[in-house]
């Protein structure tokens with residue numbers, strides 16, 4: 313059980329890292345704050361997942377993010393939340 | 404509960420892959436060699452991600468002839484006075500320092516696909532296990548009658564960076580009030596589909612804000628329609644009145660010839676004499692190094708496998724960005740950067756046992772129409788029926804509020820900074 317938990321976490325990290333490449337075309341990995349596109353590093357994971365999910369349901373407005381989130385599974389979203397959540401902003 | 408269990412199962416493939424991420428394909432073997440030709444959004448991104456994700460098992464050499472990359476993306480903002488030229492410049496120091504990429508500051512002159520090697524101008528021979536090509540475009544200098552490479556000073560294209568981009572701005576500055584700018588737009592497929600129309604917007608903006616309100620911009624198009632036309636045209640009218648005139652082939656009846664010495668443009672319907680400035684954007688094709696390697700038909704672009712970005716002619720070679728045929732994806736910096744990440748994943752999977760995930764693509768192209776007024780078009784894409792096909796698209800709407808347009812321009816500016824960081828740092 314313990315092994316599975318660790319292995320899953322490793323798999324999740326690989327998935328999050330892979331998916332993050334789509335985000336970094338617009339969101340800076342440094343978490344640098346700029347007007348126009350919000351920084352996404354260092355967020356609480358549940359908040360990150362909730363925001364992505366609301367784009368996915370097209371509740372939250374924004375053409376680009378709606379189109380991105382539409383294709384992300386719940387597992388994808390939590391993997392991204394963990395990946396970006398573990399980074400800290402370098403202002 | 405079901406969710407967690409399914410996730411666990413779905414994740415298990417990635418777990419196994421993760422365990423082998425840092426192992427070379429054969430232990431003890433020398434590093435696998437990847438050569439990347441072209442340090443633009445396609446090539447520099449591919450070099451970075453392969454070096455970063457190769458787990459130390461891959462030696463990456465980036466071949467780029469210029470010391471500094473000058474971006475065509477946002478060069479229209481330079482023309483419009485929204486950016487300095489220096490803001491379009493990027494260096495490769497961070498890529499070499501951070502990821503251990505070897506930079507070969509040379510022109511690649513030939514690819515020997517039989518022996519898998521790239522030959523550089525100084526005679527160096529770089530053997531490769533995988534080759535990534537992202538050389539951008541070459542111009543078809545014979546595609547507009549009367550125009551040629553010798554005429555590119557008198558009638559600049561500004562579709563390759565450097566002096567050409569700066570000439571566009573200089574010629575714009577010299578246009579007298581009442582003068583006519585003629586832009587000859589390119590036929591499909593070409594680099595940056597909305598680019599000519601964003602540039603025409605910048606011409607009108609500069610003319611208007613410098614009091615040259617009687618000058619006009621005539622776009623002679625070989626196409627019947629253009630990217631974001633339904634948003635650009637009402638916006639032009641709103642922002643610039645009748646200053647920008649767009650003429651389809653059925654209206655101008657074809658571009659018959661240009662005379663660079665006299666500044667004349669002859670169409671089937673009309674002759675434009677003493678033009679203040681003629682901007683000829685010719686037809687385009689894949690960069691020479693890719694064409695000469697036999698990866699594209701004469702005068703064309705390189706066919707790729709949509710799942711991997713590999714050339715359909717050679718499974719050891721990837722072709723990215725403007726040089727490839729990417730189906731529904733436009734030729735943009737965004738697309739090139741995005742395609743590079745797919746290629747990097749495939750390379751790391753094949754050479755370093757990295758994980759393979761389903762291939763998908765994304766693109767957005769922003770265009771500035773007037774200060775604080777930008778529009779966008781974009782979509783999500785997937786491999787389907789042998790090509791990259793759009794699965795969901797979005798586009799700005801005519802008549803959106805000023806606030807939406809202001810926000811779209813803020814996105815555009817932030818995107819440039821983020822993608823530059825993603826490519827070059």
Ligand SMILES: Cc1cc2nc3c(=O)[nH]c(=O)nc-3n(C[C@H](O)[C@H](O)[C@H](O)COP(=O)(O)OP(=O)(O)OC[C@H]3O[C@@H](n4cnc5c(N)ncnc54)[C@H](O)[C@@H]3O)c2cc1C
Nearest residue numbers: 441443444445468475476511538539595724725735736737
């Ligand atoms: C006016 C204009 C506006 C644009 N605006 C946007 C925009 O807003 N958004 C957007 O996403 N895109 C925009 N684009 C498009 C964007 O610039 C291109 O799609 C993008 O640069 C393509 O990247 P690439 O890697 O394929 O090629 P390039 O960027 O052309 O890079 C190719 C590199 O390869 C090098 N090279 C080529 N051959 C060799 C060789 N044999 N040896 C060594 N080095 C070689 C070149 O020096 C160059 O550095 C615009 C283009 C123009 C012209």
